[in-house]
Amino acid sequence: MSTVARSTVARAAYALGQTARVxxxxxxxxxxxxxxxxxxxxxxxxxxxxxxxEILADLRALLQRDWANIEAGLYRxxxxxxxxxxxxxxxxxxxxxxxxxxxxxRHSGGHDEVLSQVDRAGYPRYYLQNxxxxxxxxxxxxxxxxxxxxxxxxxxxxxxxxxxxxxxxLAEFLHDRRSAEMRMIDIACGTGRFLTFVKDNYPxxxxxxxxxxxxxxxxxxxxxxxWRGVETRQAAAEATGLPDASYDLASCIFLFHELxxxxxxxxxxxxxxxxKPGGRLLFVDSIQKGDQSSYDGLLDYxxxxxHEPYYSSYVTTDLEFLFAEAGLKTLSVERAYFSRIMVLxxxx
Numbered sequence: 001m002s003t004v005a006r007s008t009v010a011r012a013a014y015a016l017g018q019t020a021r022v023x024x025x026x027x028x029x030x031x032x033x034x035x036x037x038x039x040x041x042x043x044x045x046x047x048x049x050x051x052x053x054e055i056l057a058d059l060r061a062l063l064q065r066d067w068a069n070i071e072a073g074l075y076r077x078x079x080x081x082x083x084x085x086x087x088x089x090x091x092x093x094x095x096x097x098x099x100x101x102x103x104x105x106r107h108s109g110g111h112d113e114v115l116s117q118v119d120r121a122g123y124p125r126y127y128l129q130n131x132x133x134x135x136x137x138x139x140x141x142x143x144x145x146x147x148x149x150x151x152x153x154x155x156x157x158x159x160x161x162x163x164x165x166x167x168x169x170l171a172e173f174l175h176d177r178r179s180a181e182m183r184m185i186d187i188a189c190g191t192g193r194f195l196t197f198v199k200d201n202y203p204x205x206x207x208x209x210x211x212x213x214x215x216x217x218x219x220x221x222x223x224x225x226x227w228r229g230v231e232t233r234q235a236a237a238e239a240t241g242l243p244d245a246s247y248d249l250a251s252c253i254f255l256f257h258e259l260x261x262x263x264x265x266x267x268x269x270x271x272x273x274x275x276k277p278g279g280r281l282l283f284v285d286s287i288q289k290g291d292q293s294s295y296d297g298l299l300d301y302x303x304x305x306x307h308e309p310y311y312s313s314y315v316t317t318d319l320e321f322l323f324a325e326a327g328l329k330t331l332s333v334e335r336a337y338f339s340r341i342m343v344l345x346x347x348x
Contacts, residue, residue, distance in 0.1 A: 024092075026157060028092060037107065045297050078197070102132070106306075112130065169341075185251070186250075191220050192209050240274060245273075250282070257315075265325065278348065288315045289315045329346075
């Protein structure tokens with residue numbers, strides 16, 4: 001088969017897979033909206049509020065960007081683009097069963113059930129909450145199994161594509177380096193979803209998956225079991241206990257918006273400490289106020305609809321200044337759908 005023919009087949013496979021994926025998650029998002037009641041803010045939110053057409057157009061732009069990166073050879077086609085039907089149905093069933101509990105918490109203000117469910121020792125107080133009003137917070141195997149599905153429904157099938165944008169600066173960093181000689185850490189790795197894309201593209205890269213939740217780390221270990229060179233470590237992002245200058249690369253995906261303002265500089269300093277001079281930080285998190293002005297109203301409403309106690313302060317934080325104070329120089333800032341992608345370098 002010629003190169004052109006292979007590219008045409010790959011493009012068709014990607015388009016088919018992503019169309020099905022978005023259709024499934026958008027359908028579940030729409031059904032979720034019908035099964036739940038909106039939360040009214042205590043005071044009016046001035047907006048502006050992007051409409052559904054603009055959001056879907058932005059999602060299409062994200063997927064076009066994702067495909068362009070694949071076609072350019074910056075990373076491989078997603079290893080699980082086409083979901084296994086039985087597993088997908090099972091995850092959807094878990095999601096909708098849990099939605100009833102989420103709805104109850106959302107309208108009763110129940111966000112601290114975790115405090116009475118787990119041994120508090122070893123966990124910072126800010127961590128012991130039902131973020132997003134989800135069952136068990138970050139501290140159960142049930143929560144870990146359902147989390148990725150919840151996030152994809154929230155972003156109507158765009159969450160993985162947003163994460164994959166961090167593979168572009170990763171490819172640029174590793175272009176003239178031997179990946180087997182490099183070490184990378186994913187801080188607050190969750191279920192290890194981002195690292196599955198990293199290892200699928202760089203199987204010889206030595207990676208550490210670090211998270212404070214033992215249950216999410218167990219899920220990460222399962223998701224990464226097909227690859228060698230994977231270490232898991234349970235620790236807080238602000239106190240990893242790792243040696244100075246021990247990693248060439250670090251990634252931090254959707255963590256900072258869930259940290260209290262006083263903890264964010266501590267995590268930035270810890271990231272700078274464990275990176276080698278010249279090392280890179282790949283940062284992906286929520287967009288902030290002004291990144292896309294038509295989304296500003298949605299950013300104000302998000303912590304109302306979902307329990308995100310530190311989100312309002314995050315969207316107005318000067319991240320470039322915060323990281324500069326820690327010794328990390330910002331190399332680039334981009335927006336992709338609802339995500340902000342930053343690349344930073346530890347200065348000598």
